[in-house]
Amino acid sequence: MWNPSKKLRTIACKILIILFSMTTIFHIFALLQVVPFQYLWGGRLGSVKEMYLMESVSLFVTAFFLGSSILYSRYLNQGLVPFWTRIVFGFVGTIFLLNTIGNLVAVTDLETLLATPVTAIISIICFSLVSKYENKTS
Template sequence: MWNPSKKIRTIASKILIVLFSFTMIFHLIALFQFIPYKYLWGGRLSSVEEMYLMETVSLVVNTFFLWASFQYTQYLNKGLVPLWIRLVFAFIGIIFLANTIGNLVAVTDLETLLATPVTAVLSGICFSLVPKYEN
């Protein structure tokens, strides 16, 4: 089984921190309606109220993902990444894999073209953090 080095894991967790930070900024921009809601969530939102709910949930979830990424980096620096944080990243990887599939069948081309590669990369990076690591 593939077992990435500490350097690769450090780079991966830092990439996640950057991507989750940018994702949160995107969701804030959407929440403040700088992006019309009809272009969000695969073009399946039917009202501004629904957009507020979904974007708020997205911000909460992305805040958790960002926190988990910081936690992973801290544990990695201590030389031991516990099972619970690796399971969190397995779960996050599954979420992004499912999201990638959802983006492929999105109603809007924007979602398909922009979000699909991002979620696919996020899924791959998350799965790279799952194998056991002990220094």
């Protein structure tokens, strides 16, 4: 199984932290209605009330993913990445893989063209962080 180096894992964590931070800001803009709700959730939202519910959940989940990325980075710097953290990234990778498939069938072109590559990249990066990290100091 592929086992990326500490340097690659550190870069991957930094990319995730940047992407999840940007996504958090996007969800805040959506909740503030800077982004029209018709462009969110694949164009399938029926009302502003529905948007508030879905975007609140999205913001919470994204904040969890951001926190997990920061934790992973800290554990990596200590030379130990706990098993539960790797399970979280397997779960996050799976969620974003499914999200990528959902983005491909979105009603809005904006989501298909913009969100699909982002969710695919996040999924790939998350899966790269799942393998056991062994601090090889030789």
